[in-house]
Amino acid sequence: MTLVSRVQWILTPTILFVFLGFSILGLQEYRKLTERQVKQNMALFTAGHHAIYTQAVERLKNVANMMVQSRELTESVERLADKSSNPTQLGIVYQLLERHHALKPEIDEIAIYSNTAQKMVSTNSAKSPNTPAELEKNALVQRYIDFLESTPNVLGTARPMEQGDELIVLMAFSPYQLPEYEFQTTHPYYVLWLSFPSPKARRFKTLSNIYASFRAEHLWKLGGEFPKLEKEEGRHTVHNIIEDSYRLKTYLDLDAEVNYIMAPKLWWMGLVVLFCAFFSIAILKYLIARKVLSPIQKLVKSIRNKDSISELKVQTDGTEIATLNNAYIDMLTHTQTLANCDPLTGLANRRAFNEYLRESIALASENDSQLGLLYIDLDNFKQVNDNYGHASGDRLLAQFSKLLEQSLKQSCLNPKIAAKGTARLAGDEFAILVEDIRDFALIMQLAQQVLAMFKDGFGVDGIAHNVQASIGIACYPLHAQDASKLLHYADAAMYRAKNQGKNRVQLFNQDIADTLDRRQLIEQKLNHTLALQTFELAYMPILNTQTQRIEAVEVLLRCPHLSAEGIGPDEFIPVAESTGLIRMIDLNVIEQALERLVYYQREFGYQGRFCINISASQLSNDLFAANVGSLIYRFGVDPSKVEIEITETSMVDSSQKSMELLGQLKNLGVRLSLDDYGTGYTAFNQLLDYPVDCLKIDRSFVNELGKGDGERPPVVDIILALARWKQLEVVAEGVETQEQFQYLRQTECQMVQGFYFSKPLNQESFEAYLTEQVSLGKALAS
Numbered sequence: 001m002t003l004v005s006r007v008q009w010i011l012t013p014t015i016l017f018v019f020l021g022f023s024i025l026g027l028q029e030y031r032k033l034t035e036r037q038v039k040q041n042m043a044l045f046t047a048g049h050h051a052i053y054t055q056a057v058e059r060l061k062n063v064a065n066m067m068v069q070s071r072e073l074t075e076s077v078e079r080l081a082d083k084s085s086n087p088t089q090l091g092i093v094y095q096l097l098e099r100h101h102a103l104k105p106e107i108d109e110i111a112i113y114s115n116t117a118q119k120m121v122s123t124n125s126a127k128s129p130n131t132p133a134e135l136e137k138n139a140l141v142q143r144y145i146d147f148l149e150s151t152p153n154v155l156g157t158a159r160p161m162e163q164g165d166e167l168i169v170l171m172a173f174s175p176y177q178l179p180e181y182e183f184q185t186t187h188p189y190y191v192l193w194l195s196f197p198s199p200k201a202r203r204f205k206t207l208s209n210i211y212a213s214f215r216a217e218h219l220w221k222l223g224g225e226f227p228k229l230e231k232e233e234g235r236h237t238v239h240n241i242i243e244d245s246y247r248l249k250t251y252l253d254l255d256a257e258v259n260y261i262m263a264p265k266l267w268w269m270g271l272v273v274l275f276c277a278f279f280s281i282a283i284l285k286y287l288i289a290r291k292v293l294s295p296i297q298k299l300v301k302s303i304r305n306k307d308s309i310s311e312l313k314v315q316t317d318g319t320e321i322a323t324l325n326n327a328y329i330d331m332l333t334h335t336q337t338l339a340n341c342d343p344l345t346g347l348a349n350r351r352a353f354n355e356y357l358r359e360s361i362a363l364a365s366e367n368d369s370q371l372g373l374l375y376i377d378l379d380n381f382k383q384v385n386d387n388y389g390h391a392s393g394d395r396l397l398a399q400f401s402k403l404l405e406q407s408l409k410q411s412c413l414n415p416k417i418a419a420k421g422t423a424r425l426a427g428d429e430f431a432i433l434v435e436d437i438r439d440f441a442l443i444m445q446l447a448q449q450v451l452a453m454f455k456d457g458f459g460v461d462g463i464a465h466n467v468q469a470s471i472g473i474a475c476y477p478l479h480a481q482d483a484s485k486l487l488h489y490a491d492a493a494m495y496r497a498k499n500q501g502k503n504r505v506q507l508f509n510q511d512i513a514d515t516l517d518r519r520q521l522i523e524q525k526l527n528h529t530l531a532l533q534t535f536e537l538a539y540m541p542i543l544n545t546q547t548q549r550i551e552a553v554e555v556l557l558r559c560p561h562l563s564a565e566g567i568g569p570d571e572f573i574p575v576a577e578s579t580g581l582i583r584m585i586d587l588n589v590i591e592q593a594l595e596r597l598v599y600y601q602r603e604f605g606y607q608g609r610f611c612i613n614i615s616a617s618q619l620s621n622d623l624f625a626a627n628v629g630s631l632i633y634r635f636g637v638d639p640s641k642v643e644i645e646i647t648e649t650s651m652v653d654s655s656q657k658s659m660e661l662l663g664q665l666k667n668l669g670v671r672l673s674l675d676d677y678g679t680g681y682t683a684f685n686q687l688l689d690y691p692v693d694c695l696k697i698d699r700s701f702v703n704e705l706g707k708g709d710g711e712r713p714p715v716v717d718i719i720l721a722l723a724r725w726k727q728l729e730v731v732a733e734g735v736e737t738q739e740q741f742q743y744l745r746q747t748e749c750q751m752v753q754g755f756y757f758s759k760p761l762n763q764e765s766f767e768a769y770l771t772e773q774v775s776l777g778k779a780l781a782s
Contacts, residue, residue: 015281019277064194068171112190119137141191168195171194174188347424348419361483364435367436371437376470380467381396399460404430451471473490493506542752545751551751555593583618594637598635645696659691672691674692674694674696676696695723696732716749729750731752736755
């Protein structure tokens, strides 16, 4: 996922959640505000309702009092009562009512009812007396009359009542007795009806406008119509304006009113929130993309499009992106330095040198020029590490690198040697690449200049170390046309110089090329033989010098595929060691040898030991002892019948790890012998530490027997004396004459082997030899 995608995935839900949270908080606060305003508005409406009703009732009462106190009205009604069938008198009363009606145009109707609740005359006489509305009015008057008759002393008292959308005032009066006299229901009386539209109907628009405008101040409008008062069944009289106001409050439930106000607004509030959220997301994305992501993407694009660090530019604008860019350049520079330079010497390392070599060969191919490669290895450098410590060895390498660079600067070939052309390839291996050479003699001259640095040893820390250099040289295109072969050929030439005595220069030649081809052939054959498990064993009898009976057998390795090419163990074993194949080959030999040992013990009654050679590389193999123990257990072999032979030369540079491995082998119960003893310059104190059971005298010392001048004892005698002192068995190798055998027998050398007794035998010949030994033993026993 890209950085942009990650920002979007984080930014979008975060802003939505933030806006959702703030929206919930905002709605809660708005609801509280709305509740306060509804309470205020309800109080305002109630007060207004109370004032309007009070004013309307008082006005109607005043009109009613004025009319009933009018002598003209009472006299006309009196005459009307006496002569009710007189149309003229009825018209006079009607005209009188109309005149009063004209004085108060807001009054909807003025009527006079008899004490039997029958309408006598009305300003709305056009209406039919049998309509539901008229009948309901008659019923209302009748209930009022019932009230008069059940309540004394109420004549002349105006009674406000409510009928639908009308406010009505009813007043009883008597034409014979004015209101100030005591009124009795036994007297004749009439009911005056005054009505006009209810102040709620007439004034509600004004109140609702006040209510709505009050809310509009808070950015909201009241939707729909204000709810009407709920009528109570059987109750129409508005006799208590305070009670009516309370009913209004009760009807307007607070939560319902708040929800009523807020509900129509929630949907667009949600739209506003979403719009604000997405608008904020868009703005933030734009700002982040412009100010953060875009510069980073430009930096990433710039980095991806650059082939080398030199194409990146340091930015000086002081922004965070510039700081990131410069930090990246610094880090990349440091990383490339670590990747391309040797930290100890400061020279180019193998990786950088190989890359530079390939580039130089490509350039030389285009320009038709030649290159010279010097491969330098320091001789005896390991002794410095062993004797003085690795810190001294590191200082020697650093000092050599410094002197090498100074020497190259003073050379006439300096312009042709680039900074990357001098490298430390491995521990004590260095390389120098010379470009555009025209005279190979100059290359040889440069090599001699390097050797001259070691003329009197190499001094470090006031100590002149016995360190020299072996140098191999290969040239392009004379010897190789690609980098890997050129380096390989220079390395091979260096090893040829080392093998020829060290401290010399060797130019790659055809003989070295043939040796490499032969080495490659050997490696291929070894791999093939190992894959097919077709290695064979040869057996060299080891005899007791006194009885000349077989005491042990040295197991030797043979490779039929290489034998057909005329290549023997002396040639292919070093190749196997250098390629690492020897470890697998050693285990294969040990496995075959133990299998044959069990067989010969069972079939031929063989009681001797099998002596098996191993490579020096096994001394650093942590698993070797465990592998040997596993094979011994697998074949059920008596460990004392197995002897592991180690060359003395491999023990010269033995480490603590090697000694631990030998101890592990001894713990298995196997025997150890030191092969080719006398050739490895083992110190006397070293021999005391070796956990060996037997010394095998090298054939070169056996060959010297009988050839000395008699002035000094043979080396064989010294080795035998040392073995007797150390209580070690001794085997003399390479016995080829009767004289050698007799000398060794007389000097009490316990065992011998050599062509005088038998050559290495293949399996068939060895079995015949064992048969002969068994027959000889039986003959001697009889």
